[in-house]
Structure formats: structure tokens, C-alpha cells
Amino acid sequence: MAKTPMPEPGRRQTAFEWLDERLGLTTIWKTIFDRAVPETNWFYTFGSATLILCMLQGITGMLLTIYYVPSPDHAYDSINYIMNDVTLGWLIRGMHHWGATLLVVVIFLHMLKAFFVGAYKWPREITWLTGGVLLLLVLVMGFSGYLLPWNQKSYWATAVGTSVIGAVPVVGQTLMKIARGGTEIGAVTLARFYGLHIWWIPIMVLGVIGVHMYLIIRIGITHPPERDE
């Protein structure tokens, strides 16, 4: 580790200098934001757009948990309450609802761009693979979140979705029981999907995004291919 020079005697440090000397804030900033990147085009903004949408989903989701109640008796009413009675509740829920759809669209565009510029090849194989895991996790987020409003559409979509799991040969029925928390969709399913939606998957997403970003900083991104490449 580079040695930090002692401050000159008698010179007063600013609060930022004091913290920077101890935490290495300037180094962190330079490593993350002040990197050399190739000249790119607008298609290269899909990754950052995905990241920002993930953050927005996190913030709006956390706000929704203030009023949302994950029980069959109250889930539907709590969503109605958020939409009609909570100040700006309609906006927060709308952002979360449409943000989820937009996230799936943007993540696909980001993946397509990565594919077309050959970013899955050496040395970015693990960037690509972690991306693949993120895509799956985002889809599971969408599936688990869909049940939470506990309305007819969400109930039957989950019935169909979990039956599809049941159609897997040999282990299907067991997997379906695990997904539903029994043979039917009920309070246990809702609790299970809620737990997945607000804890298990987001924690995995955070971890995998961390690795994805680390690799982007460590290896860097591709440059858009030239015409003759």
C-alpha cells in the first residue's frame, strides 16, 4: 500500500483531506469514475441504465414495504391503500411496476449489445456469465413480485407459472411444492414469494452486480468494432 505522507506540521487539514487520508476516497473515486474508457456509442449506455433502474427498483420497493402487508387478508387492500390514500403512493407503485417492465427490456438490450460487440469473448467470459446470472435473477424478481398484489391476475399467473415448474420431468412435482410451499397457492406461497422478492434475490443481485462491476473496472469494456473488424 502506498504510504500517505504525514500532513505538514502546523497546516490545518480540511475535513475532506482528513477523511481522504484515512479512507482513500480519492483513490476509490479515481478507480471507479476516472478510468480510461474507449470511445463508445449510445448502445454502451444500456449497462448503466440497467444499473440505475435496479437502484430505482430498490428504492421504490423499500418505500412500498412501509405500507404493503404480505398476507392474503391484507395484501390486496394494502395495495389499494397505497394507490388511493398514501401521498404519492400511486407514483411510487407506478414507478416500481413500470420500472420492472422497463428493466427487463433494458437488460435484454444491454445483453444484445454485449453479444453483438463480442463482449462474451476473452477476457470477458466471466463478465458475460455473471450477466447471465443477473438476467435470471431479474426474471425471478419479476415472477415473485407479480404475486404480491394478490389480485386475480397475479394469483392465476402464479398458478400457471408454478404449474410449468411442475411439468419438469422427475423432480417437477417436488419443485412445484417447494415453490408453492404446499400443493395449493396460499398464505405460505405469498410469504415465500415475498421473502424471495425482498431478501433472497436482491441480496444475490447485489453480490453478482458487485462482481460484474469489479470485472468491468478490472478488465474494461470493449470498443465498438470498426467496419473491417
Ligand code: HEM
Ligand atoms: C442487473 C443487471 C446488469 C447490470 C446492472 C449490468 C451493468 C453493466 C454495466 C454498467 C456495464 C458497463 C457499460 C456497458 O458496457 O454497457 C456492463 C457491461 C457488460 N455487461 Fe452487464 N449488466 C447487467 C446484466 C448483464 C447481462 C444480462 C449480460 C449478458 C448476459 C451482461 C453482460 C455484460 C458484458 C459482456 C459487459 C461488457 C461489455 C463490453 O465490454 O462491451 N450484463 N454491464
